[in-house]
Amino acid sequence: MKFPRVLIIGGGFGGLYAARQFRDTLTEVTLVDRSNHHTFQPLLYQVATATLAPSDIAAPLRWLLRKQKNTEVLMAEVERIDPERRVAVLDSGRELPYDYLILAAGARHSYFGHAEWEAIAPGLKSIEDALEIRRRFLSAFEEAEKSTDESERNAYLTFVIIGGGATGVELAGMLPTIARHTLRGEFRNIDTATARVILLEGGPRILPTFAEDLAAHAERDLRELGVDVRTRTMVTSVEPNAVCIGDERIVARTVLWAAGNAASPLGRLLGPTVPLDRAGRVVVQPDLSVPAHPEIFVVGDLAVMTTDGKVVPGVAQGAIQSGRASARNILRVIHGETPKPFRYHNKGELATIGRYKAIADFGHGLHVAGHPAWWFWLFLHILYLAGFRNRLSVLIEWGYAFFRYGLGARLITRRS
Ligand SMILES: Cc1cc2nc3c(=O)[nH]c(=O)nc-3n(C[C@H](O)[C@H](O)[C@H](O)COP(=O)(O)OP(=O)(O)OC[C@H]3O[C@@H](n4cnc5c(N)ncnc54)[C@H](O)[C@@H]3O)c2cc1C
Known part of the structure; x- marks a missing residue:
């Protein structure tokens, strides 16, 4: 028996959390990413400053989805999307046909017209x-x-x-x-x-x-x-x-x-009916699909999503929630139901300033700064990292690296 084919492009927060929704469903899911791992971007600066090692904040996508028997992971660059023929074309030239597409390719940097910088x-x-x-x-x-x-x-x-x-x-x-x-x-x-x-x-x-x-x-x-x-x-x-x-x-x-950020160029390939903003992000409909193509959903940093009249910020929660919502909408359509509009729940915004200092905005005017915000930040990040690694090992390795000032991550490696 042939099941509906769902293609997910991007294994960041949007793509990964979308893929997980299809566990134990009658679908055939393919997740494509140019890299073999999911990266916990909020902690990238800790790798950049030699506080944490790369493996502390990234995990192989194949491993993360190993228990999902209906899901295959391909490491490849998607070069083109043909919405009329419903195929995505990989760098090898291979075509991946789909019935439903979730585009979660995120964003890169923008140098405001100065690519040489x-x-x-x-x-x-x-x-x-x-x-x-x-x-x-x-x-x-x-x-x-x-x-x-x-x-x-x-x-x-x-x-x-x-x-x-x-x-x-x-x-x-x-x-x-x-x-x-x-x-x-x-x-x-x-x-x-x-x-x-x-x-x-x-x-x-x-x-x-x-x-x-x-x-x-x-x-x-x-x-x-x-x-x-x-x-x-x-x-x-x-x-x-x-x-x-x-x-x-x-x-x-x-x-x-x-x-600055510029959206993935894949958004531009969805065709002339699909509106983009100045950064090249796709302006999606309330259910996260795009005009004229109800089978295509765009989520995360690549999408301009609006809930309650406000644009959803380009943060991890926005990508996670929209990824999940797009998958649920696809499952609704498969079951003959109507897709639901996406509603974003703001769980707050956090930023750290060095060690032991942070700021937290929990919405509704609840602002916290200094040490309490930092401890909350630490707790939250361990909780999320533990979602894709062993909770105890995260706690031990990360705690050790963090409080001992990350001796092991201070290696200078050459570019190959
Ligand atoms: C340094 C940094 C710090 C951040 N800190 C925070 C924070 O503290 N809190 C917070 O909430 N948010 C933070 N964010 C934002 C948050 O990480 C993003 O909003 C979120 O990762 C967006 O998820 P996404 O799935 O849309 O895109 P991404 O996570 O960027 O994933 C996109 C994926 O698509 C893949 N891809 C792209 N193009 C192709 C292609 N052509 N072919 C194949 N694969 C492709 C990429 O390899 C990548 O894996 C931070 C972001 C950065 C960069």
Whole structure:
């Protein structure tokens, strides 16, 4: 007997949580991702700053879905989608036919028309990105230790982060902590505590998606850590050894990009009837399907989803909830029922600032900052990580790495 074929593109939060809904259902599910693992993106900055190892925050998709006998996992790049013929085309040329498609391909960085900046200032979306940032970050201290020229040494010990959203703030908060604590006493020619961290934000304040009082709290915490926070600061060029803000030139060997997102190009391939926003995200219908193609659903960071008149934020909960909702709607259609509109439940927003400090917005004006927010953050992340790893091993490994300042993750690996 032939069961309806569901194709899921992307094994991030949206795709993985959609796939899990099809367990023990009469469907044939294929999940395709260009990488073989699911990444817990909210902890990528911990890998980038050598606090956690990649395997602490990622797990093979094949393993995560091993108990789902109706689900196959393919590691491949999807290059094209033909909505009329209902097929997706892989990089090998193989065509994957589907009856229902869930597109959960997420987003990459946007350099606002300056693609040439990417090689100089890498962004953080994947394990590969995190390892590249980790390599540059740790190598900067090694180069500074070797250098006999003071200005060169200073350039190696200056770290610029462009973009004051959650990713930029979390990176900026962690770098001084590593420089002052983890690396302390290991170098002979430099004082790692003198490393400068500069956070540049074009808008009037950091963390624009958080409430003003929480953003102000986070800014104070960053300044206490020694971070030079500069708002209303538009970067005009990024050069191999410097960042320019108009006439000002900040000499720095390590520049990191946390400033913008562009949706996966796959959204554009759904055809002329499918509306996109300026970032290339697909504007979906209330049930998460796209106009003229009720069999195609778009979820997570690639979708513009609206519930209760508000656009759902591009966060993990938005992807998880929309992934699940799209799968449930497909199952409804298969059973001859009407799909339901997606409703997003805001479970709050969190950001950490270094060790032991965080801000939390639980909605309805409930704001928490400082140590209690950090402990809540830790609890929540262990809980979620445990969803795809052994709870005890996560607790032991992560707790050890975190409180011992991640000795094991401080390896400099070369790009192949
Ligand atoms: C550094 C960082 C920190 C974050 N911190 C937080 C946080 O603290 N809290 C929070 O709630 N959210 C946070 N987020 C946001 C959250 O992680 C995202 O909203 C969420 O991951 C989006 O899920 P998604 O499934 O839409 O996309 P993704 O998780 O990006 O997954 C997309 C998947 O699609 C695959 N893919 C893409 N194109 C193709 C293709 N052509 N062929 C095959 N596979 C493809 C990719 O390999 C990837 O696995 C953070 C994001 C980042 C990058």
